[in-house]
Amino acid sequence: MHTPNAAPIPELYVSYESAQKLKVEAGDLPSWDLTPRQTCDLELLMNGGFSPLKGFLTEQDYDSVVDTMRLSDGSLWPMPITLDVSEKFAETIEPGQDIALRDQEGVILATMTVTDKWVPNKTKEAEKVFGADDDAHPAVYYLHHQAGGVYLGGPVTGIQPPTHYDFKARRDTPNELRAFFRKMGWRKVVAFQTRNPLHRAHQELTFRAARESEANLLIHPVVGMTKPGDVDHFTRVRCYEAVLDKYPQSTTNMSLLNLAMRMAGPREALWHGLIRKNHGVTHFIVGRDHAGPGKNSQGEDFYGPYDAQELFKEHAEEMGIEMVPFKHMVFVQERAQYEPADEIEDGVTVLNISGTELRRRLQEGLEIPDWFSFPEVVAELRKTRPPRDEQGFTVFFTGLSGSGKSTIANALRVKLMEMGGRPVTLLDGDIVRKNLSSELGFSKEHRDLNIRRIGYVASEITKNGGIALCAPIAPYSATRRAVREEIEQYGAFVEVHVATSLEECERRDRKGLYKLAREGKIKEFTGISDPYDEPKDPELRIDTETIDVDNCAHQVVLKLESMGLIGTD
Numbered sequence: 107m108h109t110p111n112a113a114p115i116p117e118l119y120v121s122y123e124s125a126q127k128l129k130v131e132a133g134d135l136p137s138w139d140l141t142p143r144q145t146c147d148l149e150l151l152m153n154g155g156f157s158p159l160k161g162f163l164t165e166q167d168y169d170s171v172v173d174t175m176r177l178s179d180g181s182l183w184p185m186p187i188t189l190d191v192s193e194k195f196a197e198t199i200e201p202g203q204d205i206a207l208r209d210q211e212g213v214i215l216a217t218m219t220v221t222d223k224w225v226p227n228k229t230k231e232a233e234k235v236f237g238a239d240d241d242a243h244p245a246v247y248y249l250h251h252q253a254g255g256v257y258l259g260g261p262v263t264g265i266q267p268p269t270h271y272d273f274k275a276r277r278d279t280p281n282e283l284r285a286f287f288r289k290m291g292w293r294k295v296v297a298f299q300t301r302n303p304l305h306r307a308h309q310e311l312t313f314r315a316a317r318e319s320e321a322n323l324l325i326h327p328v329v330g331m332t333k334p335g336d337v338d339h340f341t342r343v344r345c346y347e348a349v350l351d352k353y354p355q356s357t358t359n360m361s362l363l364n365l366a367m368r369m370a371g372p373r374e375a376l377w378h379g380l381i382r383k384n385h386g387v388t389h390f391i392v393g394r395d396h397a398g399p400g401k402n403s404q405g406e407d408f409y410g411p412y413d414a415q416e417l418f419k420e421h422a423e424e425m426g427i428e429m430v431p432f433k434h435m436v437f438v439q440e441r442a443q444y445e446p447a448d449e450i451e452d453g454v455t456v457l458n459i460s461g462t463e464l465r466r467r468l469q470e471g472l473e474i475p476d477w478f479s480f481p482e483v484v485a486e487l488r489k490t491r492p493p494r495d496e497q498g499f500t501v502f503f504t505g506l507s508g509s510g511k512s513t514i515a516n517a518l519r520v521k522l523m524e525m526g527g528r529p530v531t532l533l534d535g536d537i538v539r540k541n542l543s544s545e546l547g548f549s550k551e552h553r554d555l556n557i558r559r560i561g562y563v564a565s566e567i568t569k570n571g572g573i574a575l576c577a578p579i580a581p582y583s584a585t586r587r588a589v590r591e592e593i594e595q596y597g598a599f600v601e602v603h604v605a606t607s608l609e610e611c612e613r614r615d616r617k618g619l620y621k622l623a624r625e626g627k628i629k630e631f632t633g634i635s636d637p638y639d640e641p642k643d644p645e646l647r648i649d650t651e652t653i654d655v656d657n658c659a660h661q662v663v664l665k666l667e668s669m670g671l672i673g674t675d
């Protein structure tokens with residue numbers, strides 16, 4: 107029988123007195139400002155959640171983890187935990203040097219002795235760790251578009267954990283959880299990992315898992331970083347709090363895990379198991395498509411639905427944690443109860459609401475039946491996600507200079523104001539360049555910065571329930587995608603490609619800029635001497651060559667209606 111390890115797990119923190127001293131000394135070291143993901147990783151490195159790691163991976167360990175899912179000493183470790191930095195920062199650092207690691211407010215959390223500095227083969231990392239070098243995988247996208255180009259490795263000395271201002275009482279380090287289990291006399295604990303709100307089916311399956319393994323239950327949701335587009339953790343934790351009342355109090359606990367998920371399916375399942383083992387857990391629930399990232403760019407699943415369970419099973423003994431396979435629970439109408447789908451005889455009525463259907467019902471303010479979820483959970487979700495026609499959204503026009511973006515955006519602004527309801531803000535290319543980006547030119551770097559600023563303002567407007575209409579050229583698809591991701595956390599992002607051809611824009615040449623660009627008097631001019639990536643899959647593409655402005659704006663109105671973003675009455 108597995109017993110939670112009675113001994114505390116080693117942490118990387120120094121004593122309080124040494125930490126005070128080290129903090130002062132570290133003030134003089136070169137310092138790296140951690141990204142949100144690195145801050146999550148550092149917290150789990152320092153508190154022992156990532157034991158046996160003693161720091162960010164060295165090159166040798168990285169190669170070994172990528173190739174074999176093991177550290178170079180042979181211990182099982184499936185996920186590369188690396189400190190990616192910019193080329194510019196890396197140039198100033200030599201192996202042997204100490205650096206300070208700071209959080210986003212500049213507080214020094216740790217120092218690291220850099221033993222290794224290398225340029226990773228990201229394509230290989232994507233293929234081996236995530237199964238394909240495909241940007242549709244969120245971690246592969248992160249690797250190529252957000253992570254720095256150079257990795258630094260070496261041992262970490264912990265000074266203090268990152269500060270959390272939210273749900274403090276629900277956050278536990280591995281040693282705090284171990285101590286809790288000891289105090290309560292919980293020898294067997296089954297953990298449930300989740301990044302979604304819990305509904306009745308989850309409550310039923312976790313309760314059954316605990317009963318069948320004769321174990322206590324730990325609801326262990328991830329609140330660090332999950333899949334882009336997930337319900338935010340504030341809402342989720344309020345939902346979990348509500349569901350917790352439905353379990354017997356003496357055998358169930360909930361603790362929040364500040365993990366940055368990678369959505370790496372089978373490898374991620376092993377990683378989750380090792381992290382839970384470090385938290386003193388003996389059993390772990392692994393579901394169908396555990397930590398699955400969704401579909402690849404060909405529309406197929408990245409991993410087989412049971413790959414994670416199979417890989418976990420192979421390594422469970424070595425990890426010292428038992429797998430409890432997740433049962434797919436469905437509601438049997440005749441018996442008015444949840445039962446495992448594989449134990450149900452033919453002829454009974456099975457009810458189920460998919461994730462997509464649930465989102466639709468929430469968005470449209472439709473009924474969510476009591477057999478599906480708890481009224482408290484539904485009420486929380488409704489608060490965060492009011493019906494679509496009450497949420498903020500962004501319409502993002504993109505197209506060549508002179509394609510008609512501003513004119514259509516302005517016509518749309520007037521039409522939306524006539525309808526009323528939500529404040530409308532126009533972030534036209536020219537307005538932005540005057541008020542937000544007056545110091546910027548048209549290099550790739552400056553255009554990216556310009557679009558990111560627009561994206562930031564539009565995301566704030568969307569978050570606060572307004573309508574943002576953006577009309578820059580936004581020539582690069584990677585930047586448009588980044589802006590989409592930022593905005594979709596808060597509301598819809600409607601990309602409208604104003605698809606006027608270069609020939610037509612040049613023929614119109616309203617501002618006389620094409621002529622100057624052809625004569626070489628304006629450099630880096632979009633379409634002439636600088637690229638424009640055509641949107642592959644915009645929500646709407648409009649042809650301005652055969653349709654007048656009023657009609658173009660009306661097409662957008664119809665699109666917004668069909669997406670449920672504006673009311674039809």
Ligand code: PPS
Nearest residue numbers: 506507508535548553556578579580629630631632
């Ligand atoms: S970008 O690429 O999205 O940052 O551009 P944007 O902020 O929309 O600015 C485009 C307007 O700037 C004028 N202009 C140029 N456009 C493209 N390339 C070069 N080199 C350039 N130099 C000046 C031009 O008037 C664009 O306005 P619109 O309304 O698109 O015609």
